[in-house]
Amino acid sequence: MNFYGVDLNLLAAFDALMDERNVTRAAVRVGVSQPAMSAALSRLRNLFADPLFLRSADGLLPTQRARDLAEPIAQALRQIQAAVVPRPQFDPATASFTFNLGLYDYPAMVLLPALVEALRLQAPGASLNVHAVRGRDSAVDLLDAGSIDAAVGVPPTQHDGRILTRPILQDEFVTIVRRGHPQACHGMDLETYLALSHVLVSPEGDRHGLVDQALAQLGRRRHLAVTLPQLFAVPAMVARTDMAATLLRRVALHSAGHQQLAIFAPPVALQPIAFHLVWHRRGDAHPAQQWLRELIAGQAQSL
Structure with a gap:
């Protein structure tokens, strides 16, 4: 050639x-x-x-x-x-633009409030449209369609040059029960854990989560009393019952009634979860999108 x-x-x-x-x-x-x-x-x-x-x-x-x-x-x-091509100047303090952001439940709960506060202070002329993201590759579909400019969630399974990712946030699992729970007053060993009824957050309706996979390797099972697709209600649900839930630490700490919860390390080994900023290559060099991606990453780092 x-x-x-x-x-x-x-x-x-x-x-x-x-x-x-x-x-x-x-x-x-x-x-x-x-x-x-x-x-x-x-x-x-x-x-x-x-x-x-x-x-x-x-x-x-x-x-x-x-x-x-x-x-x-x-x-x-x-x-x-x-x-x-001359690079356009971008001043967030005077610019007027709309940004479409896809969020999984977790970053919507723990990251979005701080992000909106920073956005209002630094770019008062900006508008933010938040789109719910459910499945692991749903963000890729929304990015391909041009419905969102970026997303924050678990990294997609699809890997090629058009989808770019950057890890910005990590969290570990904890087990929560209501404060003063009679069965957990001496800690949370495996036998205590299995004696409880559990809440499972499963966006896609699967009743076999990461905890259940870890328990299966030990030849054990837990009793799932409630399975639901959103995590927002879980801390309040646990605080009002004798059920337990295993979820990410910041979910418990950012819940309205976290003072009513007792927090333990899970009695099974669970790897931390990394959350990524995900965007399409077509917007990689866009000045406003570049600025906002850095703002998102900075707010995540501050957590």
């Missing part, structure tokens, strides 16, 4: 196809007609001697060759853009 004979517009077309997974949307993004984008895809296939994108019910699926090319091409285009 003669590099100097390569039309760099084809690389821009490839980058748009990789992000949008749709010929029509990629054409709109680049500013060409749909037939012109289809022709560019044909030329790309000849250039790289690979199909690159296969049609499916979910849109264009990149081949492994396309996935290998995605990040080097995207990085090269970003460097070209930085060299030829």
